[in-house]
Amino acid sequence: KAGVTQTPRYLIKTRGQQVTLSCSPISGHRSVSWYQQTPGQGLQFLFEYFSETQRNKGNFPGRFSGRQFSNSRSEMNVSTLELGDSALYLCASSSLGELNTDTQYFGPGTRLTVL
């Protein structure tokens, strides 16, 4: 099966703009999670979508939002970009595996730079 794909891989924006990142999960996976990775804060959970519904949410401001489509593809949007939003944004998909625990498979990430 093809792995998790994320587009675009690199993005440069300026403060105040908005951005949309896309994630295509592994075929058959219905859960998509998003994480932000920065040198200072490490890996932080943003939100998770399952069957088009947000199932979990991290501690990020409302400028960060997401959605999931019926084919399980997901997008996240960041509005009114700030310099501190510069980060690697990772997407992970999963399905129920053995013992009812979900193994998450990560994409390569989208590197967002805010100038």
Next chain:
Amino acid sequence: AQRVTQPEKLLSVFKGAPVELKCNYSYSGSPELFWYVQYSRQRLQLLLRHISRESIKGFTADLNKGETSFHLKKPFAQEEDSAMYYCALKTAAGNKLTFGGGTRVLVKP
């Protein structure tokens, strides 16, 4: 709130030496613990999880609920083990993972 601590940012060992990466967590319930690894220029991938109690690439990790730890061990480190390692905790339904800050392992020849 849950928290995962990896006290070592960098661990440097010689090939063939044992390696142990520390992970401590704080959570009052029954957690699921994971170790993820990121090799150079590769994506983050699952190394092992406590619930399956398996050994992957010679690595093992035991969940110690009394000490709230989930240390990762390998008796004989190999150069290909050089990577970034993250301990992660899952506490709720769904897939929210709380990650530690990561430990970079460098295995010298």
